Amino acid sequence: MDEDYRIGDLVHIPQAVELIDLIDRHGDGAQLSIPLRVQTTQKPIVGIVAEAPRNAGYLMVLCDGDIWSVRTQSVYSVRSGK
Secondary structure, rough: OOOOOOOOEEEEEOOOOOEOOOOOOOOOOOOOOOOOEEEOOOOOOEEEEEEEOOOEEEEEEOOEEEEEEEEEEHHHHHHOOO
C-alpha cells in the first residue's frame, strides 16, 4: 500500500528492518549512494519522517537519534484514531 508521507509524520518500523545510513552526494535524491552503515532493528520502533520520499522506494526517517533511509514498504504510518 502506497502512503503519502510528509515531514513530521510518525511511522512504525517493525523488528528486522534495515536502516541504511546514506549520503546523497548529488543532493537531488535521484540515486542512492553506497551506505556508510547498515543497522537492523532489534525491536519495533517509531520514527519521524525527516524528508518526503524522493528516492524510489526509500524514506528518510529520524529514529534512535540518527537519520536513516528505510524502504517505504517496510514502514507503516502511525495515525491517530479520529
